[in-house]
Amino acid sequence: MEGNTRKSPERHCIVATGTTLIPKDQVRKDGSIGRSGLPGCDIVVMKNSGEVAGPGEVGEIWLKADSMMKGYFQDPESTKEVFEKGWYKTGDVARLDEDGYLFMVDRTKDMIVTGGENVYSKEVEDVIAAFPGVAAAAVIGIPHKEWGETVAAFVLRGKDADLTEEKLREFLGDKLAKYKIPRTIQFVETLPYTPSGKIMKYKLREEYAK
Numbered sequence: 001m002e003g004n005t006r007k008s009p010e011r012h013c014i015v016a017t018g019t020t021l022i023p024k025d026q027v028r029k030d031g032s033i034g035r036s037g038l039p040g041c042d043i044v045v046m047k048n049s050g051e052v053a054g055p056g057e058v059g060e061i062w063l064k065a066d067s068m069m070k071g072y073f074q075d076p077e078s079t080k081e082v083f084e085k086g087w088y089k090t091g092d093v094a095r096l097d098e099d100g101y102l103f104m105v106d107r108t109k110d111m112i113v114t115g116g117e118n119v120y121s122k123e124v125e126d127v128i129a130a131f132p133g134v135a136a137a138a139v140i141g142i143p144h145k146e147w148g149e150t151v152a153a154f155v156l157r158g159k160d161a162d163l164t165e166e167k168l169r170e171f172l173g174d175k176l177a178k179y180k181i182p183r184t185i186q187f188v189e190t191l192p193y194t195p196s197g198k199i200m201k202y203k204l205r206e207e208y209a210k
Contacts, residue, residue, distance in 0.1 A: 018043055018063045019102060032101040033094070040066035044087070045096055055098045058105055062087040093120065110201060112141035114149050119180050121201075128153060131171045133161030138191055138199045139182065142208055153182035154204055156191055163187070 018041045019034030037043040042064045045053040053059035068088050071079035082089050093111060094102040106120040113119070121139040128137040135158040141149035157163050165185045172181050192203040 018065060029101050032103050035099065035101040037063065037065070045094055045102070053096055055096055058093060058095045060108055061090045061092045061094050061102070063090060064088070110140070112149050112151055114141070114144070114151060114179055115147040117179050119151055124151065124153065124176065124180055124182065127172060127175050128155060128168070131168055133158050133163035136191055138201055138204055140201050140204050142184065150184070151180065151182045152184040152186070152208065154186050154188050154191060156188055
């Protein structure tokens with residue numbers, strides 16, 4: 001679902017694989033990807049416990065659709081990983097609001113578990129990006145012998161920005177829970193992007209592991 005969102009110039013209707021946010025909802029539900037599956041598509045938000053998520057809860061989007069793939073070509077192991085009793089596990093983590101509308105939170109592969117607490121990388125990135133002088137940020141989990149993972153941020157400064165780690169930490173202090181604040185902040189000259197403009201976090205993980 002992530003990466004397949006597009007905007008129609010005629011109707012201004014935001015469409016994602018499996019869901020739609022109709023024009024009349026775009027203001028009152030700004031940021032949502034919709035609340036129900038398109039014809040031929042069923043959607044459920046599943047918590048890690050195996051229970052269906054309720055209002056205010058977060059889980060992975062699972063779907064069944066007429067157009068759904070049957071599996072990865074000549075890769076039964078990968079196919080097994082993404083299917084559960086006929087449901088396709090999208091890898092997209094979303095929050096349900098009180099009206100059943102979906103709001104994207106993160107990707108399962110980008111979620112960080114530190115000391116038993118879940119940290120959604122997108123949440124941390126959005127807060128960092130709001131600080132003046134930050135051009136872009138990418139947050140990943142890095143191995144930690146005691147907590148399993150810890151939070152690390154790679155930050156790209158804006159042109160002529162007077163940005164320091166101390167200033168950024170002070171900014172984050174009252175906006176994020178302590179366990180969500182990156183223990184490692186690294187300023188970088190560039191970030192690895194895909195042709196479509198998404199940051200390739202796996203490359204950052206590979207680079208950090210060297």
